[in-house]
Amino acid sequence: MTSVTPPLNEQSQDETQSSSRTPLSQFRKYGLKVTDFSDQLWCEKQMEFTLHRGKEKTEAMVQGSARHQELHEEITEIVEVKTSTREEWWGLQLFNAWACLHQLKRENICREIPVFGKVQGVWLLGIVDQLLTQDDGQTILSDTKTRRKANLPSEAQKLTTRIQLMLYKHMFDQLVTHDFPKEDYFTELRLDPDVTFSDEFLEGLREHGLPGENLGSLLESTLEEFRNASPLAKELETRYEWQTDQSYLGSDIFPYSNAWLHHQVKTGLRYWQGERDARGVPRSERWKCRFCNFQDDCPYT
């Protein structure tokens, strides 16, 4: 399923211009995205520039999204659903997760599954590329990345994907094994659990089994599906493809590390919570600056 959505973090111009607030309250008042942490790991200063100035969509990004959509359509019927409130936007994320978990049980595979939750006290949302249950019963999380050149990425690029996949697994497993903080979800994200979804939204999804007419009941059904699932395998995989002909270039297979992830999130959140300024890349990674749009204005070059 896909949506025509209001953004996760709606902001007024006034809010983005305020300098006394933390980056979290200024730019991500309804929570961070998993990709925020990968951007931050590449270069935090560059991420800060894009928060203030916006992010240009590159041709590589457009092609990467198109490939994800194509892979999604290979196994799922895509339904366009218009959402007009934040409750409906979240409703669609929950419904997509619910439908994916059903598909995983039925077909041992699902793609584009939303995962969400609080990580070190901050709300986080991400979309897992693929889950596949193997014959031995283990469910493997993987992501396909497309490459403009027919080679594997640098270690620095691999790290940005590793944090992404580790966060997905962390959030999925947390939904499976931990009590979800329902009260915080509704109060901190300012969502009304009881308001009935619009007729248009309900009509779009009812025939696909929508298990609730408001966010409160949909959350219950979705959490139940997560509780019935099993934690994901420890090994995670990023699969690289060449954009030109979709040929397979190779995989990065790596183990989930709770200690590494905890440290990265803790360090990253100190920036988001206004405890320190954004950092540029260390001297050994200055080569990244050659590919950066903000070189001319950056104090680190």
Ligand code: SF4
């Ligand atoms: S020029 Fe280098 S240090 Fe500055 S924002 Fe860009 S990548 Fe980061």
